[in-house]
Amino acid sequence: MRPETAPANAPTVEDAIAVLKANDLGTYTVPTHGLYPFQWNWDSCLTALGQAHFDEARAWTEIETLFTHQWEDGMVPHIVFHKHDDGYFPGPDVWQTNRPVPTSGITQPPVAGFAVRRLFERASDKALAEQRARALLPKIAAWHDWFFRARDPEGTGLVAILHPWESGRDNSIDWDAALDRVPIDGVIPFRRRDTEHANPDHRPTQAQYERYIGLVQHFRGLGWDSARLHDASPFKVVDPGFNAILLRSCADLAALAEALGETKLATDARARAEAGIAALEMLWSEPSGQYLCLDRVTRELVESLSVGGLLAAFAPIPPHRAARLATRIEEVAATAQYLVPSHDPTDPRYDGRRYWRGPAWLIVNYMVADGLRAAGQPAIAERIEADSLALIAAGFAEYYDPITGEPCGGGKFTWTAAIAVEILTMSEKRS
Secondary structure, eight states: OOOSSOOTTOOOHHHHHHHHHHTBOSSSBOSBTTTBOSEEHHHHHHHHHHHTTTOHHHHHHHHHHHHTTOOTTSOOOSEEOOSOOTTSSSOHHHHOOOOSSOBOSSOOOOOHHHHHHHHHHHOSOHHHHHHHHHHHHHHHHHHHHHHHHHSOTTOOSOOOBSSHHHHSOTTOGGGHHHHHTSOOTTOOOOOOOHHHHSOGGGSOOHHHHHHHHHHHHHHHHTTTOHHHHHHHOSOOEEOHHHHHHHHHHHHHHHHHHHHTTOHHHHHHHHHHHHHHHHHGGGGEETTTTEEOOEETTTTEEOOOOBGGGTGGGGSOOOHHHHHHHHHHHHHHHTTOSSSOBSBOTTSTTOOTTSTTSSOBOHHHHHHHHHHHHHTTOHHHHHHHHHHHHHHGGGOSOSEEOTTTOOEESSSSOHHHHHHHHHHHHHHHHHO
16 A cells, blocks of 8 residues: 555655755756766756755856747747766757757757746745746746747647657657657667667657657758748647646746836736647546647547646636646546556556556656645645655655655656655745
């Protein structure tokens, strides 16, 4: 049975902070040494939430370093290769984006708007927070503008991801059918490095990696031209979780801009959030009791009950939708010891140890709980947070088997530790 209270040897805030400091390279933090030796986009923004509890200035620097490498068109890449490390594949020689500091050519969930607002509103040093937030404001707005320009050319209010890596949920069952369309003829021979650092049974398969690299090569052949990539991509999926993060960030950016006196920016961001929330209705599945992905190539919903459809709770969705998602998570809880599995355990495709095909992730737990609490569903939010704290009793792993609680993937993981700091600290303040 799932423990109702954290064990006596449960990691403390101090233990989590020690992980953050060990992975800190001065102006950016690596997710974990070895497996992920560079700066990742949404990792950094979520890491800053934990850093802010013990070093506010360092938290601002984490996000500022990321945005220093924003592209001229507004895109913020998913990896910044600050220094050479051949222990990771694919490196800069595969991406060939020709940046002054090498980066990847795709993006990741745009959680920065949310993170910056949270840092700003909680800041003890208000002058510092205003200065740093004001400088980031137009950069985040430019990133949002890029999304709706480059990834929503039909003006639907929702954006598509063009590579599974952009979702942050790399090998989710959500992508299986769309990924099968990606041709692999001509894919360069490559040597994966991830399976040298983590159990291969916990990682995406070789067949999936071939298609991941096939997409990278395809986009590279188009010169990483964002104006061309959407229509030319064989993989185009509208992910409710990804869009929820974007829409929450738009809403938070609006609130932040208003607080800083940037009225027009606030009005534009709020209108975009409201339009997107209305558009999310096209992804709702009443039989499933949650949101589903939409394949923009086939124009059909993807029958896959993943955490992406539950992560929609992070956005300011209507209360009746949030209530139904809370019920759906309670249904999932009947088949999992620890919330929230990244895929429904009753699905025959579920795999509780393989990355995003079943494992529970603290960062997703945090966002789902945050959204549900704001929507008036505190009981399920508290259950999710309690399960999160129970999971870290096994250490700050990358992710966990939601049935056994087994730690999986990388160890001493930055964003797991950051979210642990956040949950532990905020739970204490609420009590």
